[in-house]
Amino acid sequence: MSIPLPELISRSKKFELLYVEDNEDARRYTLEMLTRFFEHITVAENGLEGLEKFKQKKFDLILSDINMPRMSGIEMISKIRELDQSILIIMLSAHNEPNYYEEVSGYDVKYYLSKPLALAKLVETLNLIFKDDTA
Numbered sequence: 616m617s618i619p620l621p622e623l624i625s626r627s628k629k630f631e632l633l634y635v636e637d638n639e640d641a642r643r644y645t646l647e648m649l650t651r652f653f654e655h656i657t658v659a660e661n662g663l664e665g666l667e668k669f670k671q672k673k674f675d676l677i678l679s680d681i682n683m684p685r686m687s688g689i690e691m692i693s694k695i696r697e698l699d700q701s702i703l704i705i706m707l708s709a710h711n712e713p714n715y716y717e718e719v720s721g722y723d724v725k726y727y728l729s730k731p732l733a734l735a736k737l738v739e740t741l742n743l744i745f746k747d748d749t750a
Contacts, residue, residue, distance in 0.1 A: 618741075618742050618745055618746065623738065623741055623742065623745060624651065624652055627653055627741055627745070628652070628653065628654045629675075630653055630655070630676050631655045631657070631673060631674045631676070632649065632653045632655060632656045632657070632674065632675070632676050632678060633657050633659065633665060633676070633677045633678070633679075634646065634649060634656055634657070634677075634678045635658075635660075635661070635662060635664070635665035635680060635683070635688060635691065636658075636660070636680045636683075637660055637661050637680060637682075637683040638680070642658065642660075644731060645678075645731075645732050648732060648734055648737060652741065657672065657674070661686060662679070662683050662685060662686030662687055662690055663685040663686040663691070665677075665679060665686075665688075666686065666694055666695065669695055669698070674702065675702075675703065676702070676703045676704075676705070677692070677695070677704045678704075678705045679692065679704070679705075679706055679707065680706075680707050680708065680730070681706055681708040681710075681719070682708065688706060688719075689722075692704055693722055696723065703726075704722070704723075704725075704726070705724075705726040705727070705728060706719045706724050706726070706728070707727075707728050707730050707732060708727070708729065708730060709729070709731075726740050726744070
């Protein structure tokens with residue numbers, strides 16, 4: 616059973632989101648969508664910057680690309696998992712390859728979405744995240 620959209624938006628507005636994406640066009644497009652759901656979004660342009668921002672602030676959710684310069688999303692989440700085992704992570708990739716899914720699932724990543732991010736898929740994933748949430 617899906618959470619009604621207004622309630623889903625209300626719940627997600629409380630979350631601190633770290634969004635990591637190196638591609639400027641993808642970042643702009645996705646941010647437009649994310650601002651409908653999240654009030655507090657911190658943006659990083661690569662995995663190294665994402666890791667540094669993670670160390671400086673408490674986040675509830677990370678949304679990250681996989682393929683990025685300086686540090687990949689996979690390398691970033693492996694380092695984040697050393698610091699925080701419970702942070703929710705959604706990985707994004709333009710490449711729908713099973714080996715990426717297998718690799719990120721090894722870091723307890725339960726959500727993997729294809730780029731470009733579709734609104735319906737974002738809503739579906741947020742429903743999964745919040746379905747057991749009572750906040």
